[in-house]
Amino acid sequence: MTEPTPYIQVKDLVFRYADGTQALNNINLTIGEGEFIAFIGQNGSGKTTLSKCLNGLFKPTSGDILVDGLNSRTTPIAQMVRRVGYVFQNPDHQLFNSNCWDEIAYGPRNIELSEEEVKARVEEAARVVGLPEENYTEHPFFLTKGMRQRVAIASILALRPKVIIVDEPTTGQDSRQSIEIMDFLLSLNQERGHTIIVISHVMPIVARYARRVVAMGMGKILLDGPTDEVFAQTEILAKTYIEPPQITQLAQSVSDLGFYPGTLTVESMVEQYKTIAAKG
Numbered sequence: 001m002t003e004p005t006p007y008i009q010v011k012d013l014v015f016r017y018a019d020g021t022q023a024l025n026n027i028n029l030t031i032g033e034g035e036f037i038a039f040i041g042q043n044g045s046g047k048t049t050l051s052k053c054l055n056g057l058f059k060p061t062s063g064d065i066l067v068d069g070l071n072s073r074t075t076p077i078a079q080m081v082r083r084v085g086y087v088f089q090n091p092d093h094q095l096f097n098s099n100c101w102d103e104i105a106y107g108p109r110n111i112e113l114s115e116e117e118v119k120a121r122v123e124e125a126a127r128v129v130g131l132p133e134e135n136y137t138e139h140p141f142f143l144t145k146g147m148r149q150r151v152a153i154a155s156i157l158a159l160r161p162k163v164i165i166v167d168e169p170t171t172g173q174d175s176r177q178s179i180e181i182m183d184f185l186l187s188l189n190q191e192r193g194h195t196i197i198v199i200s201h202v203m204p205i206v207a208r209y210a211r212r213v214v215a216m217g218m219g220k221i222l223l224d225g226p227t228d229e230v231f232a233q234t235e236i237l238a239k240t241y242i243e244p245p246q247i248t249q250l251a252q253s254v255s256d257l258g259f260y261p262g263t264l265t266v267e268s269m270v271e272q273y274k275t276i277a278a279k280g
């Protein structure tokens, strides 16, 4: 597999909040173009803080973050958000305009694009997320949660960032809606070339969609690698109270029969079962 071109480089990152809480401790991380990554870890492990550092909302206490060659310490936030977008966990914390059009237009207007360019970007972003034209003038709060999330993503897309970080995209959604939003993020990754980072506590979703997992604990990176390899590291994961998906746990418990301990999906488990059964 060829290595993706590096787009974000995090070097010895430490982040401390104003009250002295050290949320990130010596983080080193490279994120490439076109990756689909999940940040996992128990509450308070530093996932959100790291994400806000990556898009320039927070400046490092020490260490450096280079995005597209620009150092986040010295790069104006308007330049950073054009490269790394962060979609809040709860769209209701992000949406504050009285209609969808103004919501999506807010970012492009804020970076002082011409009204013509703003219009083109809003139309494009609305089309990509599947927001019907009749909803343009509607207040976002009258939409379903799934649709509000799409408006939140559209408002980030309108800035055309290479990297989109989505904090807990499936919280409060049923399984059909979760698959819908994750399939949509996958299409942004595969069809439009965006690097996608999701923060998630839902391990079957992580197993199904992420190609790489960064597992955090106490402000540090505990594991970073291909999803199957990370989920095979049960002892390290247990330290941060992360349980691999049930299907992975099942494969691990019968690995002595020839099942791969990094099995991620039911489909893969069934295929392995057929092969093992055929051998008798």
Ligand SMILES: Nc1ncnc2c1ncn2[C@@H]1O[C@H](COP(=O)(O)OP(=O)(O)OP(=O)(O)O)[C@@H](O)[C@H]1O
Pocket: 017, 018, 019, 021, 022, 023, 041, 042, 043, 044, 045, 046, 047, 048, 049, 050
């Ligand atoms: N505004 C703040 N001021 C002080 N400490 C904070 C602040 N926000 C977060 N923290 C602390 O920083 C640490 C990392 O928190 P962070 O929200 O980044 O973790 P997280 O992994 O995203 O958690 P969650 O899964 O609950 O969203 C925690 O100890 C948290 O209590």
